[in-house]
Amino acid sequence: xxxxxxxxxxxxxxxxxxxxxxxxxxxxxxxxxxxxxxxxxxxxxxxxxxxxxxxxxxxxxxxxxxxxxxxxxxxxxxxxxxxxxxxxxxxxxxxxxxxxxxxxxxxxxxxxxxxxxxxxxxxxxxxxxxxxxxxxxxxxxxxxxxxxxxxxxxxxxxxxxxxxxxxxxxxxxxxxxxxxxxxxxxxxxxxxxxxxxxxxxxxxxxxxxxxxxxxxxxxxxxxxxxxxxxxxxxxxxxxxxxxxxxxxxxxxxxxxxxxxxxxxxxxxxxxxxxxxxxxxxxxxxxxxxxxxxxxxxxxxxxxxxxxxxxxxxxxxxxxxxxxxxxxxxxxxxxxxxxxxxxxxxxxxxxxxxxxxxxxxxxxxxxxxxxxxxxxxxxxxxxxxxxxxxxxxxxxxxxxxxxxxxxxxxxxxxxxxxxxxxxxxxxxxxxxxxxxxxxxxxxxxxxxxxxxxxxxxxxxxxxxxxxxxxxxxxxxxxxxxxxxxxxxxxxxxxxxxxxxxxxxxxxxxxxxxxxxxxxxxxxxxxxxxxxxxxxxxxxxxxxxxxxxxxxxxxxxxxxxxxxxxxxxxxxxxxxxxxxxxxxxxxxxxxxxxxxxxxxxxxxx
Numbered sequence: 001x002x003x004x005x006x007x008x009x010x011x012x013x014x015x016x017x018x019x020x021x022x023x024x025x026x027x028x029x030x031x032x033x034x035x036x037x038x039x040x041x042x043x044x045x046x047x048x049x050x051x052x053x054x055x056x057x058x059x060x061x062x063x064x065x066x067x068x069x070x071x072x073x074x075x076x077x078x079x080x081x082x083x084x085x086x087x088x089x090x091x092x093x094x095x096x097x098x099x100x101x102x103x104x105x106x107x108x109x110x111x112x113x114x115x116x117x118x119x120x121x122x123x124x125x126x127x128x129x130x131x132x133x134x135x136x137x138x139x140x141x142x143x144x145x146x147x148x149x150x151x152x153x154x155x156x157x158x159x160x161x162x163x164x165x166x167x168x169x170x171x172x173x174x175x176x177x178x179x180x181x182x183x184x185x186x187x188x189x190x191x192x193x194x195x196x197x198x199x200x201x202x203x204x205x206x207x208x209x210x211x212x213x214x215x216x217x218x219x220x221x222x223x224x225x226x227x228x229x230x231x232x233x234x235x236x237x238x239x240x241x242x243x244x245x246x247x248x249x250x251x252x253x254x255x256x257x258x259x260x261x262x263x264x265x266x267x268x269x270x271x272x273x274x275x276x277x278x279x280x281x282x283x284x285x286x287x288x289x290x291x292x293x294x295x296x297x298x299x300x301x302x303x304x305x306x307x308x309x310x311x312x313x314x315x316x317x318x319x320x321x322x323x324x325x326x327x328x329x330x331x332x333x334x335x336x337x338x339x340x341x342x343x344x345x346x347x348x349x350x351x352x353x354x355x356x357x358x359x360x361x362x363x364x365x366x367x368x369x370x371x372x373x374x375x376x377x378x379x380x381x382x383x384x385x386x387x388x389x390x391x392x393x394x395x396x397x398x399x400x401x402x403x404x405x406x407x408x409x410x411x412x413x414x415x416x417x418x419x420x421x422x423x424x425x426x427x428x429x430x431x432x433x434x435x436x437x438x439x440x441x442x443x444x445x446x447x448x449x450x451x452x453x454x455x456x457x458x459x460x461x462x463x464x465x466x467x468x469x470x471x472x473x474x475x476x477x478x479x480x481x482x483x484x485x486x487x488x489x490x491x492x493x494x495x496x497x498x499x500x501x502x503x504x505x506x507x508x509x510x511x512x513x514x515x516x517x518x519x520x521x522x523x524x525x526x527x528x529x530x531x532x533x534x535x536x537x538x539x540x541x542x543x544x545x546x547x548x549x550x551x552x553x554x555x556x557x558x559x560x561x562x563x564x565x566x567x568x569x570x571x572x573x574x575x576x577x578x579x580x581x582x583x584x585x586x587x588x589x590x591x592x593x594x595x596x597x598x599x600x601x602x603x
Contacts, residue, residue, distance in 0.1 A: 001317035003376045005072065007345035011065045011364045015078045023058040027089050030055045031096050039099040042111065046118040048100040049126060052093065057404065059093060060365035062086045068362065071373050073354045074172020083165075091157045095150040102149070104133055105140050112137070128403035131557040139255070142241040152237060156514075163229045164514025170219055171509065172356045176211040178204060189353040190215060194507075195377040198385075200302040200313060202289075209297030216506040220478040223506035228475040231468060234517060249468040253518040257525075258410040258559040262573040264521060270578040271458050271524060275492055277586045278455035281447035282496035284593050288444070293498040299451065302379040303444035306437055306599065313378040316349060323387045326428035327394075327421070330537070331545040337394055341372065346393070349376035349386070357509050359385050361392035361418075368400040368407075380445055384422050391421025398549050399556060409555035411519070413563060415526020416533060417552055422449065423534045436599055443592040450585045453527040455492050460520035463488040463505065468517075481505050525560070528581035532568055535584065 012020055033051060038044035066083035069076055107115060112133070116126045144152070176193045178186040181203055196208035216223065238247040254261055286294040289304055302312070314322075320342055328335030341347055346369065359374035370393035376382055395417035399407040430442040463485055467476065476484075482502040489500040505511055510519040533551065537544050551567045564572045571577065 001315070001320070001342075003316045003350040004342070004345055004347050005350045006068065006348035006371060006373075008065060008068055008371075010344070010367055010369050011061055015069065015076075015082060020062065020082065023062060024085060024089065027055045027058055027093065031092065034096045034100075037100075039103045042115050042118055045100055045103055045115055046126060048097065049104075049129065050124045052097055053124070053404070056093060057365045059086060059090050061367075063090065064362050064364055064371070068348070068371060068373070070168070070172070071356045071360075072348060072352055074168060074356055075354045080165075087157050087161055091153050094153045098149045098153070099146050101136065102143065102146055105137050105143060107137075125403075128406050128557075132405050132408065135255070135258075141244040142247055144240065144243075148240070160230055160233050160514040162514075163226045164512060167223070167226050167509065167512035168356060170222060172354055174215055174219070175353075176208075176215045178207040178211045180204065180207055189355060191355045191357045191375050192351055192353065194357055195351065195375045195382075197297060198300050198302070198381040199377045199379045200304070202301075202304065205297045205301055206295070212507055213501075213503045216503040220482075220503070220506060223512070224476060224478045224481055226512050227467075227481065227505065228471070230512065230514060230517075231471045232475070235468070235472060250465070250518065253516070256410060256516065257412045257522055259412055259525070260561060260573060263561060266573055266575045267525060267528065267578050268458065268461070268521070270575050270582060271454055274579075274582045274586070275455055275458070275494070277582065277589055278451045278453075278492075279494050279496040281450045281589045281592065282455070282493070284589070284596055285444065285447055285451070286496075287596055288440075294451075294496055296497065296499055296501045299456070299497075300381055300448070302381060303441050306440075312380070312441075314380065314383055315378065316376050319376075319383040319386055322383055322429065323390060323421075323425055326387070326425040327390075329428055330424055330548075333545075334394060337397055338390060341370070341390060341393060344369075346370060347372045347374075347386075347390075349374050351375050351377075359389055361389045361396070363393075363396045365404065368396065368404075370394075370396040380441065381448070384425060384445060384449075387421045387425045388418040391418035394421070395552050395555075398552050402553065402556070406556045410560065411516075411522035412525040412529075412560050413555040415523055416530050416555070419526050419530040420534055420548075423530065436595055440592075440595050440599065443588065443595055446585075446588045447592045449527070450589055451496075453524055454582070454585065455496075457520055457524045457527075459485075459488050459492045459504075460508065460510065461518065461524075462492070464511065464518055464520065528578055528585075529560075529564070529572075531581040531584050532564075532570075532577070536568075 030051060034048055037048050039048070063083065063086045066079050066086060069079040070083065073079070104112070104115065116130055118126065171190055174190040175187055176190055178188070178193065180186060190212065193208045193212050196204050199205070235249060238249060238252070241247045250261070250264075254264065282294040282299070285298070286292065289298050289301070291298070305312070320338065324335045324338040327338055348371070355375055361370060361372050363370045372386070372389040372393055374382070374385055374389060392414060395409070395414065396407070426442050426445055430439060433439040433442060466484060466488065467481075470476070482505075485505045486500040486502040489502070489504070493500075513519050533548070536547070540547060547567070551563065554563055554566065558566070561572055564570055564577070
């Protein structure tokens, strides 16, 4: 099996498919129809909600299609033009719906209930919309006038979204040069260099890390401008929305994550108090790598071979086999799902020179088809990254028969399925390990995850939080951003690492995502929450899989607190919930250290 590229023909044959223009025209035809509806009547509101849904699905599908093409080739001009059209269309649709959504937010409780009951008259039930619309109604104190809301939406196209596109364009087309130990040079795309950091090539990891850092530094003024523009626009908007109640810079993130501030605070306090667990994991990794402290270029690396030489490399086919078998141990349906993703070419993993950084899962809204994107490098980390994204894809897949509005889950709960999938693969490989060295490999991956999620993710959150607190006073220079990142890095990594990654604010694309801020703490939430969910696998036995799917299906119509209360019977606002998961992690890190001690003669 070759490393695959995806087949997007389930949506459109290619960028010249006539259906693209037909769908664009179909969305545009909706606007005059909406203009004839009365936003002051329940009948008009019901008609608008029903009519816009089909056209919004087209916009979402077009956006995903264009973004998928640009993820593989950031220089594709035709795809850029299509995405530009779609972004404008999305903005126009949001503006056209603003009067109707404003009216829904301001309905009385009785009027709101009557609206949801009217959907049947329009040929489509509106009852599935209840949860999402109730969430919107919570934002009533932040509401601006219809004209102001429309202006903000219109300006986003060439404002925040444009800054996000700039970051993608720079990083997608950037080439870096590795200065190798033998004096040779190697030139490649940024994403290709980044993938080396996950691999077993110890001679190229530091050159790759330094090449990425140097490339970020060479463009630091642009990256700083992107962060300043995004944060400045958000802070200005929050200030304007604070006319009734103050809107904190964390409030929008908490709302979209569907968690209370008390939940976030409890989780982060526990993480801070237990950062020594992640630090210990890093120091144990350093022992295997033969260094006193962990180096930033080794943080995501494959475990080194214990007898010298390089670590194990996996073909894509081998990676898929590992994941399929592990998923199948949970239930055969999950293994069948992996086969379907491969057979229908819904995974893009082939390295490409203009490929964007990172890995993600998206879906085509019209067919509810999940798609997975990554760059395969052959490491065990790549196997787990693929498992992670297939976990997201499975989450989408088990909700495909539900109304689309009930399948929009928050990032906090989205990470449940993905990290659960990683745990499944690690446990399956651990169970098959027939030597201490094979066991050590899985414990390495567990330790690496604990470092990434209990140290690196909090670094991102604390950096962004401190940045927003200080950004109110003015723009940051690149030097200020580097200093803040270095200080935050040192605070969390402590003695585990003796060199900071001061350009991480530029190299980590999450900080420059235009659509959302604080794209970080939900990973820690998902990591610790999924530990609690995974612990039920053995306890529940044969009933676990059915209960697990039921949990996933509830994620689109409940808050995170409600999901945990229903399925785990616990309160995530309390530190005890988070501490129990941290204790599970600490036990695995201790086991990692113990196995290393047993293999004292590994080098």
